[in-house]
Amino acid sequence: MSPELLSWMSPELLNWVVIPAVKTAVILAIVLTIVAYATLLERKVLAYIQARVGPNRAGPKAILQPLADGFKLMSKEDLVPDGAMRFLHLLAPILIMVPALAIFAFIPMGDTTTLFGLLEEPVPIFVADLNVAVLFVIGFAGLGLYGVVLGGWASNSKYSLLGALRSAAQIVSYEVPQALALIGVLVLAGSMSLVRIVEAQREMGVWFAFPGFLAFFIYFVCGVAETNRNPFDLPECESELVNGYFTEYSGVKFALFYMAEYANILVVSCLSTILFLGGWLPPFPSLAVWQHLPSLPLFWFLAKVFVFIFFYIWVRATFPRYRFDQLMGLMWKWMLPLALANLILLALVKLWLLK
Amino acid sequence: MKFKDLLLVDLLLGLWTTIKHFPRKKFTVQYPEKKLAVPQRFRGMFRLNVNTCLGCLMCQNACPIDIIHMEVHDETTPEGKKRKVVDRFDIDIKRCMFCGICESVCPNKGKMLTLRTGSYEWAAYERDHALYFDRERLTHAVDEYWAARGGWPEHLRPPDAADPCACILPPKKEDA
Numbered sequence: 001m002s003p004e005l006l007s008w009m010s011p012e013l014l015n016w017v018v019i020p021a022v023k024t025a026v027i028l029a030i031v032l033t034i035v036a037y038a039t040l041l042e043r044k045v046l047a048y049i050q051a052r053v054g055p056n057r058a059g060p061k062a063i064l065q066p067l068a069d070g071f072k073l074m075s076k077e078d079l080v081p082d083g084a085m086r087f088l089h090l091l092a093p094i095l096i097m098v099p100a101l102a103i104f105a106f107i108p109m110g111d112t113t114t115l116f117g118l119l120e121e122p123v124p125i126f127v128a129d130l131n132v133a134v135l136f137v138i139g140f141a142g143l144g145l146y147g148v149v150l151g152g153w154a155s156n157s158k159y160s161l162l163g164a165l166r167s168a169a170q171i172v173s174y175e176v177p178q179a180l181a182l183i184g185v186l187v188l189a190g191s192m193s194l195v196r197i198v199e200a201q202r203e204m205g206v207w208f209a210f211p212g213f214l215a216f217f218i219y220f221v222c223g224v225a226e227t228n229r230n231p232f233d234l235p236e237c238e239s240e241l242v243n244g245y246f247t248e249y250s251g252v253k254f255a256l257f258y259m260a261e262y263a264n265i266l267v268v269s270c271l272s273t274i275l276f277l278g279g280w281l282p283p284f285p286s287l288a289v290w291q292h293l294p295s296l297p298l299f300w301f302l303a304k305v306f307v308f309i310f311f312y313i314w315v316r317a318t319f320p321r322y323r324f325d326q327l328m329g330l331m332w333k334w335m336l337p338l339a340l341a342n343l344i345l346l347a348l349v350k351l352w353l354l355k
Numbered sequence: 356m357k358f359k360d361l362l363l364v365d366l367l368l369g370l371w372t373t374i375k376h377f378p379r380k381k382f383t384v385q386y387p388e389k390k391l392a393v394p395q396r397f398r399g400m401f402r403l404n405v406n407t408c409l410g411c412l413m414c415q416n417a418c419p420i421d422i423i424h425m426e427v428h429d430e431t432t433p434e435g436k437k438r439k440v441v442d443r444f445d446i447d448i449k450r451c452m453f454c455g456i457c458e459s460v461c462p463n464k465g466k467m468l469t470l471r472t473g474s475y476e477w478a479a480y481e482r483d484h485a486l487y488f489d490r491e492r493l494t495h496a497v498d499e500y501w502a503a504r505g506g507w508p509e510h511l512r513p514p515d516a517a518d519p520c521a522c523i524l525p526p527k528k529e530d531a
Binding site: 045049050051052053066196209314315317318 | 375
């Protein structure tokens with residue numbers, strides 16, 4: 001961006017409105033593309049694991065499949081069941097989608113970029129570096145529950161209601177160990193800013209997944225519960241509750257629920273990457289080799305996220321569903337003590353090993 | 356609770372089992388582009404050659420659900436021989452279970468009424484085209500089916516498939 005081109009704008013306008021707006025648009029585009037193609041990836045990987053071929057008709061290698069799905073859902077009739085609360089029924093998919101996307105404002109996909117030398121000054125690859133980003137992320141992830149519960153309640157359907165109730169039971173059980181696992185990372189990094197957490201991993205020369213492998217495990221298991229995925233997909237479980245809280249949705253609203261699920265997967269994958277796998281850092285960031293190679297922040301970040309998404313799908317193809325008393329038992333009786341023990345362990349690690 | 360359970364060995368074994376299938380060869384046949392060759396015993400649509408039919412009504416009587424409807428009349432050929440001419444030979448395909456008894460009782464086996472035509476793509480846009488086959492359609496349909504697909508496969512070709520007489524029907528009584 002040459003200065004002459006943008007000289008008519010005041011620096012305040014540029015820095016506070018234009019650049020954030022452009023970044024938001026770019027990140028939103030990236031996120032929604034990944035979300036759309038995560039659906040295709042899921043279908044393909046599941047099919048391959050089940051010795052099928054999977055979708056392969058829409059375009060070469062089915063690359064147009066997400067578009068075709070989108071057009072199909074958009075052209076469908078928007079059904080509202082009898083006796084449903086129309087306003088809440090409309091509000092629920094919005095309430096679940098907006099927090100899922102809002103979190104991406106604080107997810108750093110890399111430190112800075114000059115767009116291959118296009119820009120004069122390096123621009124950070126994130127919209128905002130909030131000093132309490134971790135709190136914000138936990139809070140917004142919890143907000144997604146409103147969409148689930150309201151959607152289940154407003155649909156006037158017993159399946160939806162049961163799904164919503166299960167979701168409420170689920171969130172109270174997974175959020176505590178999940179937050180405790182995150183506190184362990186905060187202790188290690190000494191900051192709540194996601195950018196600072198990655199920087200701390202660079203300075204210590206080790207991914208937090210190594211000292212904090214327990215926290216990593218707990219966070220991932222709770223993340224699976226957070227995104228309502230197998231083996232903790234009790235709120236939707238298609239074999240018992242049809243589709244749980246979004247049984248009564250169709251058309252664009254259904255698409256929003258569906259995309260929100262994948263957006264949440266992406267959120268958890270991104271956070272696991274940032275908190276435990278060093279974000280945009282290459283593996284073993286303290287090795288001397290990386291000094292001589294070009295740093296590819298976006299590549300490392302997306303590669304790790306992809307591994308997580310793949311693992312999500314792999315887990316879905318493998319494990320049967322937990323009953324919800326089993327889930328609560330697992331979270332309260334195993335994950336919570338484990339998370340507390342892990343917190344103490346990480347505090348000691350921080351105290352003695354990583355100064 | 357054993358120590359082994361704490362290490363989640365079973366979960367890892369489960370993951371290993373599923374991922375083993377990931378690179379496996381897929382058995383799916385991409386149907387409209389690729390088609391499976393049916394085995395020789397496969398019972399497809401009927402093919403009828405009325406010219407070799409003796410008019411003995413064996414198939415009509417053998418049919419367990421009475422869906423073969425035949426009408427025959429006697430005729431004397433110019434050489435003075437008596438023969439039966441088939442005026443009507445209808446099969447109510449929508450009720451047929453392809454048991455093959457009609458074919459197996461036919462004294463002119465393999466030449467007159469054939470089920471082993473290897474044909475299976477009989478979806479139709481007209482209701483009548485898939486439900487009820489009369490003498491003309493029984494005679495022509497399978498030949499046209501294979502003509503549209505580049506000729507009969509060798510292992511299924513009936514002996515009279517090249518015979519042009521197969522497609523010329525004797526006149527019915529009311530026509531004569």
